[in-house]
Amino acid sequence: MDELTWLEGVISVEAAIRSGNRPIEGVYLRRGKWQREVQQLRQTAVSANIPVHTIDDTFIAERVTGQSHGGVLAQVGARRFLSLEALIAHEPAPVVVMLDGIEDPFNFGQAVRTLYAAGINGVVVRPRNWLSAAGVVARASAGASEWMPMAVAETAVSAATYYKTHGLTIACLAQERAVSLFKTDLNRPLFLLIGGEKRGITRSFLSQTDLRLQIPYGRPYPQSLGTVASAAVLGFELMRQRMGLVAGG
Numbered sequence: 013m014d015e016l017t018w019l020e021g022v023i024s025v026e027a028a029i030r031s032g033n034r035p036i037e038g039v040y041l042r043r044g045k046w047q048r049e050v051q052q053l054r055q056t057a058v059s060a061n062i063p064v065h066t067i068d069d070t071f072i073a074e075r076v077t078g079q080s081h082g083g084v085l086a087q088v089g090a091r092r093f094l095s096l097e098a099l100i101a102h103e104p105a106p107v108v109v110m111l112d113g114i115e116d117p118f119n120f121g122q123a124v125r126t127l128y129a130a131g132i133n134g135v136v137v138r139p140r141n142w143l144s145a146a147g148v149v150a151r152a153s154a155g156a157s158e159w160m161p162m163a164v165a166e167t168a169v170s171a172a173t174y175y176k177t178h179g180l181t182i183a184c185l186a187q188e189r190a191v192s193l194f195k196t197d198l199n200r201p202l203f204l205l206i207g208g209e210k211r212g213i214t215r216s217f218l219s220q221t222d223l224r225l226q227i228p229y230g231r232p233y234p235q236s237l238g239t240v241a242s243a244a245v246l247g248f249e250l251m252r253q254r255m256g257l258v259a260g261g
Contacts, residue, residue: 027155042083099134117145121152130247190226
C-alpha cells in the first residue's frame with residue numbers, strides 16, 4: 013500500500029472489513045479484557061486473513077486524537093471507487109446522488125449515512141484526497157461510507173452529461189423555478205445533485221437539469237436547509253415514494 017490512514021472504532025473498522033472496499037493492513041486492539049463486539053471483530057478480521065495486533069494506550073494516542081475509538085484501530089489504504097456505469101448497472105430505476113462542494117468531512121459522512129439508510133443506489137463525488145479524511149467520514153457515517161457504492165466524476169456537469177445519455181432525469185434542489193419535492197413523481201431513473209452550502213449549484217449544471225426540486229417549509233423562511241438536512245428530506249421522500257408508503261401505512 014502506498015498511502016495509509018487510520019480508522020477507529022468497532023463500527024468503522026467492521027464496515028471496512030466486511031464491505032471489502034479498501035485494503036486493510038492490520039487491525040489493532042487495546043490490550044485487556046475485550047467486550048463481545050471486540051471479540052467478534054477480531055474473529056471477523058482473522059477470517060479475512062487480516063493481521064490482528066495487541067496494543068497499549070500509548071500506541072493509540074500517537075495515532076488518533078479522538079476518544080471514540082474504544083480501543084479499536086485499523087490501518088487502511090485508499091477506498092476503491094466504482095465507475096459511473098457501475099452505480100446504475102442492473103437497476104431498473106436507479107437513484108444516484110452527487111454530493112458536491114461539501115468541505116466538512118463530518119457533514120459529508122452524515123449525508124452519506126442518511127442516503128445509505130434511505131436506499132440510494134450510489135453517491136458521486138469529485139476528486140480529492142479522500143484518504144486524509146477517511147476516519148472522520150467513516151465515524152460520522154457510522155460505517156455507511158464504507159458500504160455505500162461510490163464513483164468519482166471530475167465535475168457535476170460531466171456526471172450529469174453521462175447519466176443523461178443513459179436515460180436518467182437530471183435534477184437538483186433549488187429555490188427558483190422549482191416544484192415541490194412532495195408533489196413530484198420521483199419514481200424514475202434519477203441523478204440528483206446536492207450542492208454544498210458555500211458554493212451552491214453552478215449555472216452550467218442548472219442549464220442541464222430536467223427537474224428542479226424545492227423542499228417546502230412550514231412557515232416563511234428565506235434560508236436554505238443545510239446539506240445534511242436536505243439529504244435527509246430528499247432521501248426519505250424518495251424512499252417513501254418508491255416503497256409506496258402512505259400515512260398510517
